[in-house]
Structures are given as structure tokens and as C-alpha cells.
Amino acid sequence: MASLEQYHAKRDFKRTAEPAGKVVRNRKGEAGGIFVVHKHAATRLHYDLRLEHGGVLWSWAITRGPSLDPHEKRFAVHVEDHPIDYASFEGTIPKGEYGGGTVIVWDEGKWQPENDPAQAMKKGHISFELHGHKLNGLWHLVRLKPRPGKTRDNWLLIKSDDAAARPGEDILQEAPESVKSGLAIEEVGEGKTADGKKPRVWHSNRRSTSKAKAKAAKQLEFIEPCLATLQRDAPPGKEWLHEVKFDGYRMQAQLADTKVRLLTRTGLDWTGKFGGAIVAELGRLKCTDAIIDGEIIVLVDSGVSSFALLQADLSAGRTDRFLYYVFDLMRLDGQDLRKEPLVERKQALQDLLGKQPDSSAVRFSDHFAEPGKVMLEHACRMGLEGIVSKRADAPYRSGRDLSWVKSKCTLRQEFVIGGYLPSEKTGRGLRSLLVGYHEGGKLHYAGRVGTGFSMQSTNDLKKKLDALKAKTSPFDTAVPKGKGPGKGVVWVKPELVGEVEFRTWTSDRIIRHASFQGLREDKPAEEVVQEKPKAPAGRTDTKAKPAGGKAKPASGKGEISAFVKSTGAANTIVKLSHPDKLLWPQEKVSKQGLLDHYALVWPRMQQFVVNRPLSLVRAPDGVGGQRFFQKHASAGMHDKIARMKDPIDGEEILFIRDFDGVAALVQLGVVEIHIWGCTIDELDKPDQIIFDLDPDEGVDVKAVRAAALEIHGRLDALSLPNFVKTSGGKGYHVVVPLKPSADWDEVKDFAHDFARALEQAAPDRYTATLSKKARTGKIFVDYLRNGRGSTTVAPYSSRAKKGATVSMPTTWAEIEAGLAPNAFPIGDKTTLKQLAKADPWADFFKQGKPLKRG
Incomplete structure (x- = not known):
């Protein structure tokens, strides 16, 4: 039975303009109804999700706000029901009163539960669709297992991995304004309204508990740190968050007025040991006082913390490499936060730090919500010491406690x-x-x-x-x-x-x-010898002969056709209409020239494109005309382009079986061939991982090349064979062959974690976030190519770019020597010379390894 009893008990409606409201019965008796997400800048910024049910608004406080990324599980506290009238409120609650701060309608629309919502609420798992301005698709609210003696009803809000999902994007940053007024929350807080009328102000009878300024401490007392209990296996369950385990010195930062102290885990004052950068940055934080928990480390070039380097730097008096990764906040502005749930303390810490420069010496230690076993496996593959798993809803307890568990790589x-x-x-x-x-x-x-x-x-x-x-x-x-x-x-x-x-x-x-x-x-x-990772494939020359014999140096585009004709490699039953039609007019590359290119590379290319789901970039009138992406059959498509149904969703899949299929693609005006990372026989078992390095405008190609080599080194350290090819554009593609065993989610999770580890190690160089804002001046390590249905340009495929370039497999030695990502135009002397060398990817799939779990 829906009730507003708690809502009414917290408010004195003689003093507040908030609606008293009443339970409004749904006249049609239908499940679902309106939903609203309020953005609320109270003591800490948070978001309130409200779903209409039974004449009231079910309400959850979402600490970090909703995310369109299925990998992000957002902590949600179930709070008292609100009246339906509350949905439209946008305005200000005066500071010092209950919920004091500014409120905007960040999103609104309709919601539709998949099952009976009352039963789902009782069960602790509500699956529902949202149809809003910003939030759409399928979502889940999952109740966390309650802790003994605790009454708070904690949940997780999770976006389903569907067409409305946007992995890597941050909708909160990209669309921060109100959908009702179009104003930012800061503007509403300043008294602005969309219609120019007096802003709405609500009052409540709850007194403020914040007396931060009156409690500014002269010197704060040392808090004994919370210590993790060592366990062999990382804990399972959605109630756990997982952080990187650092190999450094645990350090408590105490900020009181303008004074900063760094204390060891036993309370010794080591402030003077770490130089001025960390202390200066902590001193600039906007607060009257704070107690922060973290670890001071030194990173090696691979991005892994090294205790040996940390000790060496301390002994030598070197301070320029110290980094302070912070992961908890026990006190802020006079308030003891230790009883607050971990996720709320971490959000408050992240808010306190604000937007830090990439070169900052004080850095926020982010967490992951993937299963603990998977996170530990990924951490070990990346050469990290291990992970620390923490209950999302746990308070901060001094001493060793089972709410913090450490699992180490061995x-x-x-x-x-x-x-x-x-x-x-x-x-x-x-x-x-x-x-x-x-x-x-x-x-x-x-x-x-x-x-x-x-x-x-x-x-x-x-x-x-x-x-x-x-x-x-x-x-x-x-x-x-x-x-x-x-x-x-x-x-x-x-x-x-x-x-x-x-x-x-x-x-x-x-x-x-x-x-x-x-x-x-x-x-x-x-x-018995020291066991080391095997030498990567790209550094070992193969003895395979060049495909089609050795090509003579070409003086022009016509020589490739002459060579192909001399070998008879261009035989196909597919007849090109208008073979002289220029697909790249400036470069004078015709349909026949493109077909000749594929004939030349076919002995090398076929293992990567035959019997694989394809997506196509077509430019029937040339790359200067209209271009479009196609993944389903269309009228006039040659029967050498085969079709099948996806057994999961019934969608049509295109693939080819032989060279005739490639010729049919050329006839269609296909200028780029994109492939899934699997075969049609094992659609749910990928056989490769791809990292697509996509630099922002202005990033020097040397930095992109260095990034490829860094990934190469990290994969070597994980004993994962890896190959490289030029993209034909601005970047490089690093590809890992797999023996099909892991599913798409496992492969994508690994790629995502790998990319985020790069980003965390060098945030000034890399980003694992797709949004343009996050990519400014950086290299986007695109892991999104590793999802089911996602594609990447095939090896040896042409690119619809200036220069009529090819995505060319090459060796790591050539990358180290300075090979450009757009070095190989179709039919160019450089390209023919490259194809005359041994095939660097000849045994690509033979070197594949299972992506092991454990």
C-alpha cells in the first residue's frame, strides 16, 4: 500500500511550500507512469530517481547519478515515497533546511516495468524501460544484501546493454541542464528562471546539522586506518567495489585550515619526506578541514606502482615522481563521514578534488563494479599487485575488517x-x-x-x-x-x-x-630457468614467401594491374560495371584498380574476411560523394555476398566465402570492409581483441606510435601475442589473436579494463572515454570494437580517406622505425614493396591463446 506517511512526518506544511500531496490512484490501474530525475545540489550533488506507482513517486537517491554505460553500477538509496505533485518542482530549498540546495528537473518522461512492480520491489529486482529526453531503454534496480543491524535500503541502478546504452560516455557531463527550463543548476541557484518570474523557494522544518565553520579544528586527531583482510579469492557479488592495489606507503592526509599533514598508518608525521607538490595540491582544496585516506606511490614506465622505486627515491631525496592516490574521505568540513556508505564517501572525495589536471600529484583512485574474480584476473594480466575489494555500503572502520578484502596476484x-x-x-x-x-x-x-x-x-x-x-x-x-x-x-x-x-x-x-x-x-x-613471456609474434620474421611472388617496384598505379594480370590472380565470375569509374578521383584509383589490389593481397587477406560477419562502407559515386554504412542486404546485391540470420535477434548478417565475394563488394562500390571479431560458425566466441588508437586533432603521430609500442609492451608482459597494422588514417590497430573460448562480455571487459589502466597510468596521454570532451589533446584507446556486432576495418582493406590508403599489417620493428599510419596507398611503390616482404601476419590465428579466467 502506497503511503506518504514518512514524507509528511519530515515536513511542517505550515512552514514549507512543498506540496503536501496525497496518494493519487491510477484510474486505469495500469503499471508504470511518469518518471522524473531531479538533480539536487544539496550538501553534496546527487540525483533523485522517482517512478510513479500506486499514486505516489517511488524515490531513490542516486549518489553519482545515472549512467548510460552498462559497466557502471550506480549506488542508490531507497528513500521515502513522494507525492505526484513533486515531479514538476524546480527551484531552491534554503540552506540550513531539510534538503537545502537547488533542484532541477534533469530528465522526465514515462516508465514501463517489465513485470509487476510491487512484486519486483518485494523481490529486490525491478526491470523497467525509460522513455525520456536523456534516459531510454532497459534499466535495472537491484537491492543489495542488507548489512546486519542496518536499516538503510541500498540498491544499484544499472543500465542494460541495449541499443540505448552508451559505453564510455558521460550523459551527466554532456547534458547537465534542466529539460524543463533549459537552465543549468547553477543558474537556477542564482535565481534565474526560464520565464523571468520569481524563482520557487521551498522551506522545511528540519534544522541543519552542519556547523562546519564553528568546528574548524586546530589539529585533527589521527584516525587508525581501515585495513584489508587478505583472501585468496576476490569476493563475488554486486555489493562489492574493486580498486587497484597499490604497492606504496599508506598515508593519511589531514587538512586543518591551511595546514597539511601526511601521517603513516601508525600516525608518524612524514609530511617532509615527500616534497612540496602533494602538500601544495592538498592545501588548495576548498574545505575548512578534511581527513583523506590514500597511498603514495611511484609508477614505473609500464604504469605499475613500484615499492622498490619508492624506497630508492626516498633514500635519494628525490620527490618529483611521488603520486598520492586517494580512495577514502573520513572527515569533511567538521563532519565525521565514517558512518556514511563507502560510495557516498568516495563521491564526496571526488567532488572535493574537482577536475584535476592530468599532471596532478594527487589523484582519485577510481573503482570498478565488475565481478571480483574477473577484476583480479585482469589486474594480474596487467602486471598489477592485485585488487582491494570493498563493500559499497560499508562504513569506515578502523583496524582490520572483512568489509575490505585484498586479493593479490601471484x-x-x-x-x-x-x-x-x-x-x-x-x-x-x-x-x-x-x-x-x-x-x-x-x-x-x-x-x-x-x-x-x-x-x-x-x-x-x-x-x-x-x-x-x-x-x-x-x-x-x-x-x-x-x-x-x-x-x-x-x-x-x-x-x-x-x-x-x-x-x-x-x-x-x-x-x-x-x-x-x-x-x-x-x-x-x-x-630450470627464469620464466619470461614468450617473444611477441611481431618481432619474429616468418619464412613465408610473399603472396603471389615478388612484386617489382611500381612506378605508378598501372603496374599493380600488370602484375596481377601476369599472375592470373584476378580471376572472378563477377563482372564489374564501369570498371574505369574512379572511386578515388584525386588519386586516380578506379573500381578495377581496387579489385586488382584485393587480388594481389588475397592470399594474405582471405583468412581475415572469409566466413566472417561484415559491415560495409559504400561510396557508389566515389569517396567525394555520398558515403553510407551498410550491414544488411539491399536490392541488386550479388548472390556471391552471402546472408544468414543472427540466431539471437534475427537480424541479417552479410558475409563472403571466397574472392568472388570481394569482387561483388567492389562492384557495389564498397570502399571499406569491416569485420566482426569472430566467424559465422562461432558468433558468440570472439577470436581477437582489437585496440584502435584514435588520436585527437593535433596529437603528434610520434605520440600515437609511442602509444602503440606501450600497448605492445604491456601485452608482451601478459604473454599475449599481439600484432600491429596501420589504420590507413591517423592511428594504429593493435590486435591480439585468441583461441575462441571467452564470450563477448569477457573480451570487452578485458579490453575496457586494459584501456582504463592505460588512462589511469597516464591520464595526460590516454582516455578510455568516447566523448569528445574527454578526448581533447589525448589518444582515445578504443576498446568498444570488442563488443558483439561491433566491427573494425579488415586487414588489407582500403580506406575511404585522402590518399586511397590501406590498413596494412606490418611488423613492430617497422613501427619502431617510424612507419606512418597512412604509409600505404593502393598500388603505390611503397605498398608493392611492403607486399613483396614476408607476410608479418601469416600465423596470426596459429598464435592465438585462450583468454583465460584464472
Whole structure:
């Protein structure tokens, strides 16, 4: 039964102009009705989603506002029902009163539930469609599992991945104004109205609890930090958020008036150790006081934090590389925020930081809402230390707590045992093992292993080692002393092999945080080497012969036709009408010239386009005329362009089976061939990942080339084979072959996380956000090509661009040497020379690996 009892109890209608309202029964008895999203600049900016049901407006406070990105799960607090009259309000509630601040109608329209809304509310999962000015398509409200002793009704608002979804876009930034007045919330707050009349002002009887100015502290008390509990697996469930685990110094920032202090996790004042940049930026934040939680780190070139570099910089007095990643806010303007849910504290922190410059030394540590297992896998693939998972609705509790869980990435490999340190404890055989690996015919020391032993296993292992005692060290260099092994080492013959789990390698190739897993009696000691990622495909020259024989240097476009005719490669049953028609008039490339190009590259190209769903860019009157995108059949289409139905949505899919199909595309005036990242036989199992580097206007090609090489290095580090091709335009395409196993969501999630990791590591260079505003002066790492139905230009395809260029597969060595992204025009001498070389992508699919989960 709908009720306004809570709404009325909070308001004195003798003092407030808010509508008292009453429950309005739906005369038609239909589910659904109006919806409204209020943008409300109260103590903190938030959005209120209201859905008409049972004569009232069901209401949720959306802390960060709705998002059109299906990957973004927005925290929503279910609040009291509001009267229908409330939907149209736009105006100001005076500060100091209940809900004080400015309100605008950010969006409005109709909503339609998929099922009975009352039952869905009871169940805790409401699926519904919105038909508004800004919000459309299918949405979900999902209730979070309540915490013991808590009464707050917490939900998540999630956009479904449908045609109305806009991954990577921020509708809140792109369309901030009211749909009712067209005014910004700041303008309404200043008293402006669309009709020039006096603005509406509402009053309420609730007193302000904020006395920030009166409580400005001289010096704030230290808050013991919340510590994460180590667990092997990241927690599942939608109630968890996941952050990158940094490898640095945990640091609490305290801001009181103009003074800033940086305190360690035990409360020591380390303000003077980190230079002036971090302190200066914190000092410029607009607040009377604040207590912030975060971690100070140093990033290596790959974008991963390095504790070794951090310590080295502190020892050397170097301060220019320190970054302070902040992830929690415990106090702000005299108010203790520790009882507030995590997502609200993080939103308040992000609001406090505001828009930070890309070079900022103080940075917001963003979070991800994907499943914990997936996030941990992706973090490990990217070379990160691990993740920290936090309950979205949890308060901030000092000490170790299960609402924060850390899951770490680990490495494993075999090592040769070269010695041990006996235990000083009675009954325990040994304290630690000294291990190494073979390199250049010698045994190289790799560090100590001091955990992972049981009482029985340590005694058994000591007996075996004692039988192999030696007088001298088997390692090629002296074993470090100091904190490492020193006096009392027992050397042994390097014959036993142990499996070791460890966190990472140091810069001098010593393992960190190692744990013994057991002996490997199946592996000879002399075969143990340091395990490294395999060499990437692009750096290994293949012995495959050039397709169609070696092309002679061409002096003009006509030579390609002569070469093709001499090899007989252009045979097709498809007849071109008007073969001399120029598709690129300025470059003098005709339909026949395009067909000759495809005949020349066909032996290389066919594995990438045959039996794959296609989308086409057509320019029947040439690239200077009308161009359009086509993915379904049309009248006059040759039967060599095959068709099938998508089994999921029944949509028509185009594909080709042979060279005749390509000839039929040319006959249609197709100037670009775009492919799905899968075959027609496995539509839901992609066989490649693509990263399309799309630079903003004015970004130098050298920066784009450097970006491609950085991605190459990161993928190498993940042992993922990767290939590169020119886009034919302004960028490069980095492509990873896969053995089809993962589904589209898994592949797209990986690509998205990879792109966001690049962005977070170098926000001045990269963005993973599609909007033009976010891309200003940066390179957009386009991961969106990896969704089901999304396409990318095929290898060797022509481009509808100036120069009649080709998207050309190449080697990483050529990219390093300065190869331009538009280096290969159709039929040009440069292109023919490139095609005379060995095929750099010959074994592309042979090198594919499964995108493993775990």
C-alpha cells in the first residue's frame, strides 16, 4: 500500500511550500507512469530517481547519478515515497533546511516495468524501460544484501546493454541542464528562471546539522586506518567495489585550515619526506578541514606502482615522481563521514578534488563494479599487485575488517635449491631456502623462500638437503648478506627442484614474498630457468614467401594491374560495371584498380574476411560523394555476398566465402570492409581483441606510435601475442589473436579494463572515454570494437580517406622505425614493396591463446 506517511512526518506544511500531496490512484490501474530525475545540489550533488506507482513517486537517491554505460553500477538509496505533485518542482530549498540546495528537473518522461512492480520491489529486482529526453531503454534496480543491524535500503541502478546504452560516455557531463527550463543548476541557484518570474523557494522544518565553520579544528586527531583482510579469492557479488592495489606507503592526509599533514598508518608525521607538490595540491582544496585516506606511490614506465622505486627515491631525496592516490574521505568540513556508505564517501572525495589536471600529484583512485574474480584476473594480466575489494555500503572502520578484502596476484615457477638456513627454533628443521635458476650455464641466485612449510615437510626436506651438503656456494655470485641470508648458511648440491609461489620480481631479479609449494621431482634441475613471456609474434620474421611472388617496384598505379594480370590472380565470375569509374578521383584509383589490389593481397587477406560477419562502407559515386554504412542486404546485391540470420535477434548478417565475394563488394562500390571479431560458425566466441588508437586533432603521430609500442609492451608482459597494422588514417590497430573460448562480455571487459589502466597510468596521454570532451589533446584507446556486432576495418582493406590508403599489417620493428599510419596507398611503390616482404601476419590465428579466467 502506497503511503506518504514518512514524507509528511519530515515536513511542517505550515512552514514549507512543498506540496503536501496525497496518494493519487491510477484510474486505469495500469503499471508504470511518469518518471522524473531531479538533480539536487544539496550538501553534496546527487540525483533523485522517482517512478510513479500506486499514486505516489517511488524515490531513490542516486549518489553519482545515472549512467548510460552498462559497466557502471550506480549506488542508490531507497528513500521515502513522494507525492505526484513533486515531479514538476524546480527551484531552491534554503540552506540550513531539510534538503537545502537547488533542484532541477534533469530528465522526465514515462516508465514501463517489465513485470509487476510491487512484486519486483518485494523481490529486490525491478526491470523497467525509460522513455525520456536523456534516459531510454532497459534499466535495472537491484537491492543489495542488507548489512546486519542496518536499516538503510541500498540498491544499484544499472543500465542494460541495449541499443540505448552508451559505453564510455558521460550523459551527466554532456547534458547537465534542466529539460524543463533549459537552465543549468547553477543558474537556477542564482535565481534565474526560464520565464523571468520569481524563482520557487521551498522551506522545511528540519534544522541543519552542519556547523562546519564553528568546528574548524586546530589539529585533527589521527584516525587508525581501515585495513584489508587478505583472501585468496576476490569476493563475488554486486555489493562489492574493486580498486587497484597499490604497492606504496599508506598515508593519511589531514587538512586543518591551511595546514597539511601526511601521517603513516601508525600516525608518524612524514609530511617532509615527500616534497612540496602533494602538500601544495592538498592545501588548495576548498574545505575548512578534511581527513583523506590514500597511498603514495611511484609508477614505473609500464604504469605499475613500484615499492622498490619508492624506497630508492626516498633514500635519494628525490620527490618529483611521488603520486598520492586517494580512495577514502573520513572527515569533511567538521563532519565525521565514517558512518556514511563507502560510495557516498568516495563521491564526496571526488567532488572535493574537482577536475584535476592530468599532471596532478594527487589523484582519485577510481573503482570498478565488475565481478571480483574477473577484476583480479585482469589486474594480474596487467602486471598489477592485485585488487582491494570493498563493500559499497560499508562504513569506515578502523583496524582490520572483512568489509575490505585484498586479493593479490601471484606467480609460480620452479627453482633450484642451492642452500638453506637452519631454524633457530627447536623441532623445526629449517628457516628458509636459498633458490636460483640457470642462466648462461651458471646458477643465478633468486632469493629466499621462508614460508609455506609444514612441521613435517620442513623436517623431511632438511633430511634430503643434508644428504646433498656441499662446502661451497653453487651460485655464480656472492649471496647478499645484511637482511638476507648470512652466517649459518648450509650449502647443498643444486639437484633438488622446488615449486615456489611468489608475488613479483625485483629490478635485480630477486623474488618477493615467496612461499614454498613442494618439491618437483619430475623436473631436472638443469632445465630450470627464469620464466619470461614468450617473444611477441611481431618481432619474429616468418619464412613465408610473399603472396603471389615478388612484386617489382611500381612506378605508378598501372603496374599493380600488370602484375596481377601476369599472375592470373584476378580471376572472378563477377563482372564489374564501369570498371574505369574512379572511386578515388584525386588519386586516380578506379573500381578495377581496387579489385586488382584485393587480388594481389588475397592470399594474405582471405583468412581475415572469409566466413566472417561484415559491415560495409559504400561510396557508389566515389569517396567525394555520398558515403553510407551498410550491414544488411539491399536490392541488386550479388548472390556471391552471402546472408544468414543472427540466431539471437534475427537480424541479417552479410558475409563472403571466397574472392568472388570481394569482387561483388567492389562492384557495389564498397570502399571499406569491416569485420566482426569472430566467424559465422562461432558468433558468440570472439577470436581477437582489437585496440584502435584514435588520436585527437593535433596529437603528434610520434605520440600515437609511442602509444602503440606501450600497448605492445604491456601485452608482451601478459604473454599475449599481439600484432600491429596501420589504420590507413591517423592511428594504429593493435590486435591480439585468441583461441575462441571467452564470450563477448569477457573480451570487452578485458579490453575496457586494459584501456582504463592505460588512462589511469597516464591520464595526460590516454582516455578510455568516447566523448569528445574527454578526448581533447589525448589518444582515445578504443576498446568498444570488442563488443558483439561491433566491427573494425579488415586487414588489407582500403580506406575511404585522402590518399586511397590501406590498413596494412606490418611488423613492430617497422613501427619502431617510424612507419606512418597512412604509409600505404593502393598500388603505390611503397605498398608493392611492403607486399613483396614476408607476410608479418601469416600465423596470426596459429598464435592465438585462450583468454583465460584464472
